[in-house]
Amino acid sequence: MEQVTLGPQDRSEVLRYLEYRGQELPAELTDQVDYCMDQVNRAADPRCLMKIFSRKDRDDYPPELAFLTGEDIRRHLDGCEEIICLAATLGSGIDSLLRKTQIRDMADALIMDSCASTLIEAVCDSLDAELRAQYQKRGKYLTFRFSPGYGDLPIGINSQFAALMESRRIGLTVSASGIMIPRKSVTAMIGVSRQPREKKQKSCAACNLNGSCRFRMNGVTCGQ
Numbered sequence: 001m002e003q004v005t006l007g008p009q010d011r012s013e014v015l016r017y018l019e020y021r022g023q024e025l026p027a028e029l030t031d032q033v034d035y036c037m038d039q040v041n042r043a044a045d046p047r048c049l050m051k052i053f054s055r056k057d058r059d060d061y062p063p064e065l066a067f068l069t070g071e072d073i074r075r076h077l078d079g080c081e082e083i084i085c086l087a088a089t090l091g092s093g094i095d096s097l098l099r100k101t102q103i104r105d106m107a108d109a110l111i112m113d114s115c116a117s118t119l120i121e122a123v124c125d126s127l128d129a130e131l132r133a134q135y136q137k138r139g140k141y142l143t144f145r146f147s148p149g150y151g152d153l154p155i156g157i158n159s160q161f162a163a164l165m166e167s168r169r170i171g172l173t174v175s176a177s178g179i180m181i182p183r184k185s186v187t188a189m190i191g192v193s194r195q196p197r198e199k200k201q202k203s204c205a206a207c208n209l210n211g212s213c214r215f216r217m218n219g220v221t222c223g224q
Contacts, residue, residue: 004123005044006037006041006119008034011037014037014111014118017117018111032108032111035108036111036115037115039097040094040097040112040115040119043090043093044090044091044116045091045093046088046119047088047170048127048170049165049167049169050085050086051085051165052082052083052085053083054081055080065083065164067157069152069157070152071152072150072151072152073146073151073153073189076143079193079195080143080193083189083191084131084142084190084192085164085165085188086186086187086189086190087161087165088120089167089170089185089186090116090119091171092171094116094184095181095182098116116184120185120186121186135192140192140194141192141194141196142193143190144190146188147186147187147188147189148161148178155179156177157178158174158178158179159176159178161174161187162187165187172185
């Protein structure tokens with residue numbers, strides 16, 4: 001995966017995390033966001049892991065994923081012949097940056113936290129987009145990412161998911177309560193199908209990420 005960093009095109013997404021809704025921004029706030037994005041870029045060390053599991057029976061999970069529970073993930077993966085498992089983190093440098101900044105300036109810390117959330121999603125989107133482009137050439141379709149904690153899939157399975165992914169290789173661990181460390185980390189599953197997956201989605205024109213979309217940069221959309 002190519003290096004992913006935040007730039008001016010990501011400013012609107014950072015502001016969305018800060019719950020700005022189209023208000024006019026003072027120049028000093030724009031400068032502050034840009035400063036915080038730069039600090040997050042410097043502190044981040046994005047790393048990813050991926051494992052792919054085949055389903056011999058499309059109505060059941062492979063043995064490695066027998067810990068999956070709930071109807072939402074079952075529906076999400078219904079009819080999929082492969083399951084792509086992902087783990088990604090920005091590294092412990094981000095946690096350290098946020099702790100130090102909270103002591104110095106809470107406003108900067110809040111913005112940096114939003115920047116880090118934007119960056120980890122951008123990292124996942126970039127990897128996701130590369131996968132979609134590869135599978136599209138093979139005539140296959142991908143679901144959107146589904147993470148522990150979504151719907152009725154318990155966040156507590158993160159410990160089993162991390163063990164399966166051997167996530168310590170990228171410095172990612174999970175607490176007893178299922179919380180990932182470092183904080184800005186993601187685990188997720190994507191289903192692979194021979195048929196287009198029906199889903200409700202906004203048009204690209206209406207999307208918050210229009211103009212900075214990692215999917216469109218790779219010649220695909222998040223619905224492919």
